[in-house]
Amino acid sequence: DGGITQSPKYLFRKEGQNVTLSCEQNLNHDAMYWYRQDPGQGLRLIYYSQIVNDFQKGDIAEGYSVSREKKESFPLTVTSAQKNPTAFYLCASRNSGTQETQYFGPGTRLLVL
Amino acid sequence: GESVGLHLPTLSVQEGDNSIINCAYSNSASDYFIWYKQESGKGPQFIIDIRSNMDKRQGQRVTVLLNKTVKHLSLQIAATQPGDSAVYFCAEKGARGGSYIPTFGRGTSLIVHP
Numbered sequence: 001d002g003g004i005t006q007s008p009k010y011l012f013r014k015e016g017q018n019v020t021l022s023c024e025q026n027l028n029h030d031a032m033y034w035y036r037q038d039p040g041q042g043l044r045l046i047y048y049s050q051i052v053n054d055f056q057k058g059d060i061a062e063g064y065s066v067s068r069e070k071k072e073s074f075p076l077t078v079t080s081a082q083k084n085p086t087a088f089y090l091c092a093s094r095n096s097g098t099q100e101t102q103y104f105g106p107g108t109r110l111l112v113l
Numbered sequence: 114g115e116s117v118g119l120h121l122p123t124l125s126v127q128e129g130d131n132s133i134i135n136c137a138y139s140n141s142a143s144d145y146f147i148w149y150k151q152e153s154g155k156g157p158q159f160i161i162d163i164r165s166n167m168d169k170r171q172g173q174r175v176t177v178l179l180n181k182t183v184k185h186l187s188l189q190i191a192a193t194q195p196g197d198s199a200v201y202f203c204a205e206k207g208a209r210g211g212s213y214i215p216t217f218g219r220g221t222s223l224i225v226h227p
Contacts, residue, residue, distance in 0.1 A: 104156035
Protein backbone atom coordinates (compact mmCIF):
# COMPACT_ATOMS: atom_id res chain seq x y z
CA ASP A 1 0.00 0.00 0.00
CA GLY A 2 1.27 3.42 -0.90
CA GLY A 3 0.52 6.37 1.29
CA ILE A 4 1.42 8.64 4.15
CA THR A 5 1.52 7.36 7.70
CA GLN A 6 1.67 9.31 10.92
CA SER A 7 2.36 7.99 14.35
CA PRO A 8 1.28 7.89 17.00
CA LYS A 9 -2.43 8.58 16.56
CA TYR A 10 -2.55 10.16 20.03
CA LEU A 11 0.36 11.66 21.93
CA PHE A 12 0.51 13.06 25.42
CA ARG A 13 3.05 15.64 26.45
CA LYS A 14 4.09 16.60 29.91
CA GLU A 15 5.06 20.16 30.70
CA GLY A 16 8.64 20.91 29.71
CA GLN A 17 8.89 17.82 27.54
CA ASN A 18 9.84 17.62 23.88
CA VAL A 19 7.87 15.17 21.78
CA THR A 20 8.39 13.98 18.21
CA LEU A 21 5.66 13.20 15.71
CA SER A 22 6.49 10.81 12.93
CA CYS A 23 5.55 11.22 9.26
CA GLU A 24 6.55 8.66 6.64
CA GLN A 25 5.58 8.39 2.99
CA ASN A 26 6.33 5.76 0.37
CA LEU A 27 4.95 7.76 -2.53
CA ASN A 28 8.40 8.95 -3.61
CA HIS A 29 7.23 12.52 -3.11
CA ASP A 30 9.82 15.26 -2.93
CA ALA A 31 7.88 17.81 -0.92
CA MET A 32 6.56 17.33 2.59
CA TYR A 33 4.61 19.64 4.90
CA TRP A 34 3.48 19.92 8.50
CA TYR A 35 0.24 21.65 9.44
CA ARG A 36 -1.48 22.39 12.69
CA GLN A 37 -5.26 22.31 12.91
CA ASP A 38 -7.20 23.80 15.80
CA PRO A 39 -10.98 23.35 16.25
CA GLY A 40 -12.97 25.46 13.84
CA GLN A 41 -9.89 26.74 12.11
CA GLY A 42 -8.12 26.06 8.87
CA LEU A 43 -4.74 24.47 8.40
CA ARG A 44 -1.75 26.51 9.48
CA LEU A 45 1.64 25.74 8.02
CA ILE A 46 4.40 24.93 10.49
CA TYR A 47 7.29 23.78 8.30
CA TYR A 48 7.79 22.50 4.79
CA SER A 49 10.53 20.77 2.87
CA GLN A 50 10.91 20.74 -0.89
CA ILE A 51 13.89 18.36 -1.00
CA VAL A 52 16.00 16.23 1.29
CA ASN A 53 18.23 18.12 3.72
CA ASP A 54 16.34 21.35 3.16
CA PHE A 55 13.34 22.81 4.98
CA GLN A 56 11.71 26.18 5.49
CA LYS A 57 9.69 27.79 8.26
CA GLY A 58 6.01 28.22 7.71
CA ASP A 59 3.66 30.65 9.38
CA ILE A 60 3.81 29.25 12.92
CA ALA A 61 7.25 27.65 13.25
CA GLU A 62 8.05 28.98 16.73
CA GLY A 63 8.33 26.15 19.25
CA TYR A 64 8.70 23.49 16.56
CA SER A 65 11.63 21.87 14.77
CA VAL A 66 11.96 19.43 11.88
CA SER A 67 14.54 17.40 10.01
CA ARG A 68 14.59 15.92 6.53
CA GLU A 69 17.44 13.44 6.44
CA LYS A 70 15.57 10.98 4.22
CA LYS A 71 13.16 11.58 1.37
CA GLU A 72 10.46 9.45 2.92
CA SER A 73 10.60 10.89 6.43
CA PHE A 74 9.82 14.33 7.89
CA PRO A 75 9.56 14.17 11.71
CA LEU A 76 8.24 17.13 13.67
CA THR A 77 9.43 17.90 17.19
CA VAL A 78 7.20 19.94 19.45
CA THR A 79 9.53 21.57 21.92
CA SER A 80 8.88 22.86 25.41
CA ALA A 81 8.98 26.35 23.93
CA GLN A 82 5.60 25.71 22.31
CA LYS A 83 3.28 26.87 25.07
CA ASN A 84 0.01 25.79 23.50
CA PRO A 85 0.75 22.53 21.70
CA THR A 86 -2.67 20.90 22.02
CA ALA A 87 -3.89 20.46 18.44
CA PHE A 88 -4.34 18.04 15.56
CA TYR A 89 -1.15 17.77 13.51
CA LEU A 90 -1.27 16.84 9.85
CA CYS A 91 1.54 15.85 7.56
CA ALA A 92 1.23 16.10 3.79
CA SER A 93 3.36 15.29 0.79
CA ARG A 94 3.40 16.21 -2.86
CA ASN A 95 5.17 15.11 -6.01
CA SER A 96 6.80 18.42 -6.81
CA GLY A 97 7.66 17.37 -10.34
CA THR A 98 4.28 17.58 -11.97
CA GLN A 99 1.63 17.29 -9.33
CA GLU A 100 0.02 20.16 -7.50
CA THR A 101 -2.13 18.12 -5.15
CA GLN A 102 -1.09 17.56 -1.57
CA TYR A 103 -1.96 14.25 0.02
CA PHE A 104 -2.45 14.07 3.75
CA GLY A 105 -1.70 11.57 6.46
CA PRO A 106 -4.26 10.50 9.09
CA GLY A 107 -3.02 13.00 11.68
CA THR A 108 -1.70 12.94 15.24
CA ARG A 109 -3.63 14.46 18.10
CA LEU A 110 -1.34 15.97 20.71
CA LEU A 111 -2.65 16.52 24.20
CA VAL A 112 -0.95 18.14 27.17
CA LEU A 113 -1.08 16.45 30.56
CA GLY B 114 -3.38 39.75 1.96
CA GLU B 115 -4.61 36.81 -0.05
CA SER B 116 -7.18 34.54 1.49
CA VAL B 117 -9.48 31.66 0.83
CA GLY B 118 -12.71 31.71 2.75
CA LEU B 119 -15.97 29.85 3.04
CA HIS B 120 -19.38 31.48 3.13
CA LEU B 121 -21.15 29.09 5.52
CA PRO B 122 -19.59 27.35 8.49
CA THR B 123 -22.36 24.70 8.74
CA LEU B 124 -24.71 23.21 6.17
CA SER B 125 -27.49 20.82 7.15
CA VAL B 126 -29.28 18.79 4.49
CA GLN B 127 -31.60 15.82 4.26
CA GLU B 128 -30.37 12.55 2.84
CA GLY B 129 -30.98 12.50 -0.88
CA ASP B 130 -30.86 16.26 -1.31
CA ASN B 131 -28.18 18.00 -3.31
CA SER B 132 -25.59 20.00 -1.34
CA ILE B 133 -23.73 23.09 -2.42
CA ILE B 134 -20.68 24.30 -0.54
CA ASN B 135 -19.18 27.64 -1.47
CA CYS B 136 -15.72 29.13 -1.33
CA ALA B 137 -14.41 32.59 -2.15
CA TYR B 138 -10.85 33.35 -3.10
CA SER B 139 -9.08 36.66 -3.40
CA ASN B 140 -6.06 36.00 -5.62
CA SER B 141 -7.21 36.55 -9.19
CA ALA B 142 -3.98 34.97 -10.45
CA SER B 143 -4.76 31.61 -8.84
CA ASP B 144 -4.87 28.89 -11.46
CA TYR B 145 -5.54 25.72 -9.50
CA PHE B 146 -8.05 24.80 -6.82
CA ILE B 147 -8.73 21.68 -4.77
CA TRP B 148 -11.61 20.48 -2.62
CA TYR B 149 -10.90 18.26 0.37
CA LYS B 150 -13.18 16.23 2.63
CA GLN B 151 -12.17 15.76 6.24
CA GLU B 152 -14.03 13.34 8.47
CA SER B 153 -13.82 13.74 12.20
CA GLY B 154 -10.43 12.72 13.57
CA LYS B 155 -8.98 11.96 10.15
CA GLY B 156 -6.75 13.63 7.63
CA PRO B 157 -8.20 15.52 4.65
CA GLN B 158 -8.98 13.48 1.56
CA PHE B 159 -8.70 14.83 -1.96
CA ILE B 160 -12.10 15.03 -3.66
CA ILE B 161 -11.71 16.96 -6.87
CA ASP B 162 -9.61 19.71 -8.42
CA ILE B 163 -10.05 22.27 -11.16
CA ARG B 164 -7.78 24.52 -13.17
CA SER B 165 -8.57 28.09 -14.04
CA ASN B 166 -8.96 27.27 -17.73
CA MET B 167 -12.11 25.32 -16.85
CA ASP B 168 -15.50 26.45 -15.52
CA LYS B 169 -16.76 23.06 -14.46
CA ARG B 170 -15.44 19.66 -13.63
CA GLN B 171 -17.39 16.56 -12.68
CA GLY B 172 -16.50 13.56 -10.63
CA GLN B 173 -18.53 10.80 -9.11
CA ARG B 174 -21.54 12.59 -7.53
CA VAL B 175 -19.47 15.75 -7.18
CA THR B 176 -19.16 18.78 -9.42
CA VAL B 177 -16.91 21.77 -8.93
CA LEU B 178 -17.82 25.09 -10.51
CA LEU B 179 -15.39 27.95 -10.92
CA ASN B 180 -16.48 31.52 -11.53
CA LYS B 181 -13.36 33.55 -12.13
CA THR B 182 -15.30 36.77 -12.62
CA VAL B 183 -16.40 36.87 -9.00
CA LYS B 184 -13.59 34.63 -7.69
CA HIS B 185 -15.95 32.00 -6.44
CA LEU B 186 -15.70 28.23 -6.23
CA SER B 187 -18.44 25.77 -5.34
CA LEU B 188 -18.68 22.06 -4.65
CA GLN B 189 -21.94 20.34 -5.50
CA ILE B 190 -22.69 16.93 -4.06
CA ALA B 191 -25.57 15.08 -5.67
CA ALA B 192 -27.91 12.83 -3.69
CA THR B 193 -26.14 13.53 -0.42
CA GLN B 194 -25.67 10.51 1.82
CA PRO B 195 -24.97 10.23 5.57
CA GLY B 196 -21.43 9.19 4.70
CA ASP B 197 -20.89 12.60 3.15
CA SER B 198 -21.09 14.22 6.57
CA ALA B 199 -17.73 15.86 7.09
CA VAL B 200 -15.91 19.17 6.91
CA TYR B 201 -15.22 20.31 3.38
CA PHE B 202 -12.63 22.91 2.56
CA CYS B 203 -11.15 24.38 -0.52
CA ALA B 204 -7.51 25.11 -1.20
CA GLU B 205 -5.98 27.59 -3.57
CA LYS B 206 -2.64 27.05 -5.21
CA GLY B 207 -0.12 29.52 -3.92
CA ALA B 208 3.60 30.11 -3.95
CA ARG B 209 6.09 31.34 -1.44
CA GLY B 210 9.67 31.99 -2.43
CA GLY B 211 9.29 29.67 -5.38
CA SER B 212 7.81 26.88 -3.28
CA TYR B 213 4.30 25.53 -3.70
CA ILE B 214 2.30 26.55 -0.63
CA PRO B 215 -1.47 26.26 -0.91
CA THR B 216 -3.88 28.43 1.05
CA PHE B 217 -6.70 26.64 2.84
CA GLY B 218 -10.12 27.87 3.86
CA ARG B 219 -11.57 27.24 7.33
CA GLY B 220 -14.03 24.67 6.10
CA THR B 221 -17.78 24.06 6.01
CA SER B 222 -19.29 21.37 8.16
CA LEU B 223 -21.82 19.33 6.17
CA ILE B 224 -24.40 17.50 8.27
CA VAL B 225 -26.60 15.00 6.49
CA HIS B 226 -29.79 13.97 8.28
CA PRO B 227 -31.18 10.53 7.46
